[in-house]
Amino acid sequence: MEDRTYDMVDEEQCRCLLEEAKKARLRAYAPYSGYQVGAALLTKNGRVYGGCNIENASYGAAICAERVAVVRAIAEGETDFVALAVVADSPEPGSPCGICRQFLAEFAPRLLLIMANLDGKVRRGNLETYLPYAFNKDYFRAEEAK
Numbered sequence: 001m002e003d004r005t006y007d008m009v010d011e012e013q014c015r016c017l018l019e020e021a022k023k024a025r026l027r028a029y030a031p032y033s034g035y036q037v038g039a040a041l042l043t044k045n046g047r048v049y050g051g052c053n054i055e056n057a058s059y060g061a062a063i064c065a066e067r068v069a070v071v072r073a074i075a076e077g078e079t080d081f082v083a084l085a086v087v088a089d090s091p092e093p094g095s096p097c098g099i100c101r102q103f104l105a106e107f108a109p110r111l112l113l114i115m116a117n118l119d120g121k122v123r124r125g126n127l128e129t130y131l132p133y134a135f136n137k138d139y140f141r142a143e144e145a146k
Helices: 011-025 065-074 099-105 137-144
Strands: 037-043 050-054 081-088 111-115 122-127
Touching: 011 037, 011 050, 011 065, 011 081, 011 111, 037 099, 050 065, 065 081, 065 099
Parallel strands: 081 111
Antiparallel strands: 037 050, 037 081, 111 122
């Protein structure tokens, strides 16, 4: 049976997640790029975890808002994710970067993504569409079968 947990999110929940992501964005630490991003992750249990991007002078040490939200949720014992809202001040709705997409696919390959900019433009899709054929644990099982 196909996992359709992303269908469980109604319009009101989407609006609430976007508001939480906007609030999280205000806590971003982005002194180098000035590009502040906020994220809000909804778990199957109904809890919401916020995250903001945190830059570093050593660019490789920076972490995106999406991963901050996931790490916070996992640290609290949550691993069943339903939806993620991402808000950035950009001409188009901000989309999770490739690293974040791969990170999210580890836990919720069909995660609903709600992406928006500060002008209110919103784009929705699921992670599977944004990262088709994601590398996951199934590839390890295939290797074990050899």
